[in-house]
Amino acid sequence: MKKNVVEVKDLVKTYQMGDIQVNALRGLSMSVKEGEVIAIMGPSGSGKSTLMNTLGCLDRPTSGTYILNGENVQSMEDDQLADVRNRQVGFIFQSYNLLSRTTAVANVMLPLRYKRNNGHGDPKKIAEELLTRVGLEDRMNHKPFEMSGGQQQRVAIARALVNNPAIILADEPTGNLDSKSGKEIMDLLLGLNEERGVTLIIVTHDPKIAALTERTVRILDGRVENE
Amino acid sequence: MNSWRVLKEAVESLASNKLRTALTMLGIVIGVAAVLSMTAIGEGASSSITSSIESMGTNLIYISRTYSDNNSNPQALTLADAEALVESGGAPSVLAVAPSVNTSRTVVYGDNSTSTTIIGVTPDFATVRNKTVSTGRFISEADIDANSTVAVLGSDVVDDLFGASVGVIGQKIRIGNMLYEVVGILEASGGTAIGSSDDQIIVPITTAFSRLVARSNANDEVNMISVSAVDSESIDSAVSEISSILRSRHSISSDEDDDFSILSQETMTDAASSITGVLTIFLGGIAAISLLVGGIGIMNIMLVSVIERTKEIGLRKAVGARNNDILMQFMTESLIIGLIGGLIGVVLAYGLAGLIKNIAAASSYSLNPEITFGSILMAVGFSVAVGLVFGIYPASRAAKLEPVEALRTE
Numbered sequence: 001m002k003k004n005v006v007e008v009k010d011l012v013k014t015y016q017m018g019d020i021q022v023n024a025l026r027g028l029s030m031s032v033k034e035g036e037v038i039a040i041m042g043p044s045g046s047g048k049s050t051l052m053n054t055l056g057c058l059d060r061p062t063s064g065t066y067i068l069n070g071e072n073v074q075s076m077e078d079d080q081l082a083d084v085r086n087r088q089v090g091f092i093f094q095s096y097n098l099l100s101r102t103t104a105v106a107n108v109m110l111p112l113r114y115k116r117n118n119g120h121g122d123p124k125k126i127a128e129e130l131l132t133r134v135g136l137e138d139r140m141n142h143k144p145f146e147m148s149g150g151q152q153q154r155v156a157i158a159r160a161l162v163n164n165p166a167i168i169l170a171d172e173p174t175g176n177l178d179s180k181s182g183k184e185i186m187d188l189l190l191g192l193n194e195e196r197g198v199t200l201i202i203v204t205h206d207p208k209i210a211a212l213t214e215r216t217v218r219i220l221d222g223r224v225e226n227e
Numbered sequence: 228m229n230s231w232r233v234l235k236e237a238v239e240s241l242a243s244n245k246l247r248t249a250l251t252m253l254g255i256v257i258g259v260a261a262v263l264s265m266t267a268i269g270e271g272a273s274s275s276i277t278s279s280i281e282s283m284g285t286n287l288i289y290i291s292r293t294y295s296d297n298n299s300n301p302q303a304l305t306l307a308d309a310e311a312l313v314e315s316g317g318a319p320s321v322l323a324v325a326p327s328v329n330t331s332r333t334v335v336y337g338d339n340s341t342s343t344t345i346i347g348v349t350p351d352f353a354t355v356r357n358k359t360v361s362t363g364r365f366i367s368e369a370d371i372d373a374n375s376t377v378a379v380l381g382s383d384v385v386d387d388l389f390g391a392s393v394g395v396i397g398q399k400i401r402i403g404n405m406l407y408e409v410v411g412i413l414e415a416s417g418g419t420a421i422g423s424s425d426d427q428i429i430v431p432i433t434t435a436f437s438r439l440v441a442r443s444n445a446n447d448e449v450n451m452i453s454v455s456a457v458d459s460e461s462i463d464s465a466v467s468e469i470s471s472i473l474r475s476r477h478s479i480s481s482d483e484d485d486d487f488s489i490l491s492q493e494t495m496t497d498a499a500s501s502i503t504g505v506l507t508i509f510l511g512g513i514a515a516i517s518l519l520v521g522g523i524g525i526m527n528i529m530l531v532s533v534i535e536r537t538k539e540i541g542l543r544k545a546v547g548a549r550n551n552d553i554l555m556q557f558m559t560e561s562l563i564i565g566l567i568g569g570l571i572g573v574v575l576a577y578g579l580a581g582l583i584k585n586i587a588a589a590s591s592y593s594l595n596p597e598i599t600f601g602s603i604l605m606a607v608g609f610s611v612a613v614g615l616v617f618g619i620y621p622a623s624r625a626a627k628l629e630p631v632e633a634l635r636t637e
Contacts, residue, residue: 058545058630079549086547097542097634101243113232114547159546 004067005166005199006032006055011064013050013222024050025061026222032167035197037190039210042219049171051219052203056089056169057081069166086114090160090198094172096152098144098159104131105140108158115163130158134188150181157188161198170202174209186212237559251528252568255613258518259572259606264579265514267596269507271584275594276499280492282416283424284357286322286456287492288465290473293485301486302477306432306447312454317472320465322457325352326449328435334388334428335401341387344427345402347435355455358429363396363411370431376438378407382415383425402428405438462491515609521568522613525561529621533557540625541633550626557622558615565614569607573598576606 013025024047032038042048053059054066057073060081066074069088076084090111091097098107108127131140134154144152153173160168170189174182186209193200202213210216218225241248292303309326312318328347333340352358353365360379370377378400382392389395392412399406407430416424430439436447456465466489473487533540540553580596587594 053631056545058634079551082544082547082549085545091545093634097538097545099539099542101239110543111546114543114549114552163547 002033002035004031005034005069006030006201007065007067008055009065011051011054011061011066013047013054013059014062024222025054025064027064028219028223030217030224032199032201034166034199035193036215037193037200037213038202039213039216040201040203040219041205041207041210041216042225046219047222048203048219050222052169052171055167055201056091057085082114083116086111086116087163088166090163090165090168092153092156092160092168092170092173094175096144096149096156096176098152098155100144103141103143104136104147104155104158107144107155108162110159111163126162127158130161131155133192134158148181149177150184153177153181153185154188157185157192161192161196165198167199167201170200172204173202174204174206182209233555233559234563237556237563241560241563247528248564251524252564252571254521254524255518255565255568255610256521256572256575258514258521258613259569259610260575260579261514261517262511262609263573263576263598263602263606264583264596265510266507266602267576267580267598268583268594269503269510270599270602271580271594271596272506273500273503274597275592276503277496280496280499282357284355284453284455284492286459286462287355288454288456288462288469289490290452290454290469290487291450291490293488295484295486297482297484298479298486299483300478303446303448304450304452304473304487306449308473308476309449309452311472311476312452312469315472318465318468320457320461320468322455323351323355325349325355325453325455326432327352327451327453328432328440328448329450330435330439332402332439334384336388336398339388339390341384343381343384343387345435345439346427346429347432347439348429349432352429352453355453359414360411361414362392363409365411366429366431371433374433374437375431376405376407376434377410377431378402379411379413379429380409381413381425381427381429384428385412402430403439462493466491518609518613521610522565522617525564525614526617526621529557529561529618530624532560533621533625536625537628537633537636540628541630541636544628544630545634553628554622554626557625558618561614561618561622562611563614565611565618566607568614569610572610573603573607 008031009029011025011028012023015022015024028047028051040048040051050059054061057068061074064074065072068084071084071088073081073084099110105124105127108130109123112123112126128140131137134157136151136154136158139147139151144155147155173189174185177185189200189202190212192198200213202209204210290304294301304326306326309324312321312324325348330345331342332345333342348366349371350366350368358365361382363379365379366377369375380388380395385392385395388400389398395409395412398409400409401407413425413429454465454469456462469489470485474485477486479485543553576598580598583596584594
């Protein structure tokens, strides 16, 4: 029996945009088990992005509870949330979001820089091992502009893994890639799940991507439509 | 996250846009160089003036005539007053006394003529006022006793009348309707911040009385009495001794003011250094404004940089950077601009000081700008502080960015 790494209950998120109150999440509940691979789908405006930001501890819900790997995160201060993101969450973005002036190794090392308790070996060695795992052993010291989109996304995946997070949040990870590179990235992510048991939460528009996951959560109007 | 990493990253970030960093730094460089070189000029002027005052004599005291409403019968200073200071025994702190009279005349040698100051003096003038001759001799006791028509020339006068300084001794120059034999040439004292003492002719005081100053001067009135005190500690006591002797000789009652003023070298240097002190603060203050403008430049560029790097800030926050980490990152960058700009400014200030020294020397002023260690510390400290103060606002803007908003920015 696997434990739940993500457990959200009755999430409500309300924005004030000018005079209009936007209810992005209206009592959303869901959970993700350790080692699970799930897809989150939904039309734009469904609250999908808000859910991603909340799951990634980038944003706090207006009400509701969120337990991430045993930690109650919905009422944490900014600095505590930053630490939770550092330890528990790995992000993969559609546009890779690498530091453009920095080499692949340094990009992968970035989360280790903000780690509060040191240890766990030499950051550079850890980063090099991960880059080798994602197939970039000959691109260690390349800068992002010297790499293809697929290679950049591999760097981002290595960066997401570097702190051994509880969950990896991938927001349209193949959205900027051609279908061949996209498939390679998905294979890599699923392979890592097999191999290391990392929990993957993939936000996507693409039913073909969703079909590769174990479970798809559909969001509509700030609630889970069906599973 | 250790501070070495923060520093390295800040340097990398600044290096990634070299032109912009250099231009931002330039504001600080100019500011620091301006502050340092301006205060150096002030300091240099101060020591130049002080040393030229000191070159006029050692432990020197000047006595001259003044007028006061609260003195019913003001009297001039006379030769007898000067003699009384040494002969009465009432002034043990006084070493030597040199009365002098001044007038202005046109002097002629051959086809050349020049208008200059003629000073009638006693032999003690040389010691009290620190005069030495480069060739020939000074005025002697015998010249005084004999009313000799001899003259000692300042080096500028020699240039004006003879063109060269060889073969001048023994020549006759005409002052008024009398011929004077040149017996000596004064050592050139050079141009100073308070004017040249090379443009003068010295004659025996007795000759001046009988030939050069107005006939109405029956009491041997003198323009000035220069006094040298025994040593620097006894200047104050010399001043009070002189005061009491002159008050009794001039029959000044205790409720009346002096009809003379006593000015010691010390009070002159004090006055001069308070003037140059104000000058230094004034120049430094104006220069500090340019440093302030440089600081605004830092703020401007850092604000642009924060906006440009919004997405980077969002990413850093997403992977666990706390607000303070972001704050430190941007503060470090503006600090480095302030520090390195300040250090380059120090180097530039040395160059400017040397340039100013050469320009002053070319126009025959001796001005030696002094950059002190204290002023370097102050200027660099100030530029670092400018970097800090003007970096705080952009850095805190960066730190306060919401990660969700920042990541969404393109």
